[in-house]
Amino acid sequence: MSDRVVGVGPWAGPWPDDPRYDPELLEHGDRRNVVDAYRYWSVEAIVADMDRRRPPDRQLHVAIENWAHDLNIGSVVRTANAFNVAGVHIVGRRRWNRRGAMVTDRYLHVQHHPDAESFAAWAAGERLPVVGVDNVPGSVALERRELPPRCVLLLGQESDGLTPQAQAVCDVVVHITQHGSTRSLNAGAAAAIALHAWASQHL
Incomplete structure (x- = not known):
């Protein structure tokens, strides 16, 4: 030790x-x-x-669709803190496993939305485009996409990704290009890559 x-x-x-x-x-x-x-x-x-x-013209929010009480949510929150996001949004179930956040959520503005529709209404009111992160049909490669300077990155559950309801409220869905045999990345790792891509473009 x-x-x-x-x-x-x-x-x-x-x-x-x-x-x-x-x-x-x-x-x-x-x-x-x-x-x-x-x-x-x-x-x-x-x-x-x-x-x-946080520059007012460069505001990044992160939203996590929480319908399976996923431990990875805490990891996403911790990464959101590292990139000083303007807000973290829990979509779906209010409760989430905070262990992975390692108390970094105390330094963030965390907001709950009961479903994808109410989250979309909030984003529209703030004039923030919703960028989904998932490797679904029709998604575009993250490295080939200029992310908006003010937006929300929406991530889904570890195993199943974004639900159809969440995909429906996205202005665009991006995926992280992979070169191995696994179908998907860990949700926490995907969030880190997406946040870094936004920061590389705008900070």
């Missing part, structure tokens, strides 16, 4: 006069999985700063 210590211990010296810092973290140390720039900051301060750093 590794004895590597994660994070930092109690603040050494006079405390900073800055409302972003959390007194409890300053006193006891910050063992969270956050970048060094956010050490000792409160959750609220981190969320506010992430919101500030």
